[in-house]
Amino acid sequence: MMITVSPCFHWVGYHISTGLLQEGYEVIGIDGMDDLLSDHLYMYVGRNSNFQHFYNHTDKENHLQIGEEERKVSIDDYLIVILSGEGSSLVRRIEIPELYGEWMDIHSLNLQSPDELYEWVIKNDAVYITDFLKVMIPLIIEEKAQTSTVIFDQEKSDEDRKRNVEAVWKSHMVSLSLGII
Known part of the structure; x- marks a missing residue:
């Protein structure tokens, strides 16, 4: 199965793309690549x-011949749309919960420290990107359309949440040091 992800270098699209690649799927990434990140x-x-x-x-479309086996995943800030096949019939529309993870845009949240990020995660009941992908990847590859509500599990403990926040903050600091954000 071939899966098109657009935009593939939006931070959520990037994680979806890498998650699909790790599962062995072929990924076509669509992205204008208009920033250093x-x-x-x-x-x-x-x-x-x-x-x-x-x-x-x-x-x-000019370079590839794609058939019925293709899935198309379109991502915006609050919604993921999954389409299937040449006719692009709708498989799913999924509202994206508040997420946090490596390569997210922390500047837009005006957060200045890992403690502030942690408070934001708690306040917004945010889901870590890896937990989101555990549910999302199977939904992308599933054969039939579903309209059921999607539940995303949170980290199992406060310690896990703190460890995840530290990893996110570390990637943010790497981005700053490289000048890519």
Whole structure:
């Protein structure tokens, strides 16, 4: 099965793309790569033989012949839409819960420390990106359409949440030091 992810270098799209690649799926990434973070994230997946990048959907359509086995995953800030096949029939629409994870835009939240990020996670009942993917990846590859409510599990303990916040903050500091955000 081939899965198109757009935008593939939005921080959530990047995690969905890498999650699908780790499961052995072929991923077509659509992204205009209009910032330094996109360039940086491309380096993590660009050499994977199961990944192809196109700047837009027209380029993809001009270079690839995709059949009924394709899934299309479109991501915006609050919604993921999953389409299937050449006719692009709707499989699912999933509202994205508040998420946090590596490569997220911490600046837009105006957070200045790991403690502030931790407070934001608690206040917003945010779901860690890895926990989100444990539910999301099977929904993307599932064959039939479903309209049921999707429940995303939280970390099992406060210690897990703190460890995840520290990892997110570390990636944020790496981004700052590299000048990519």
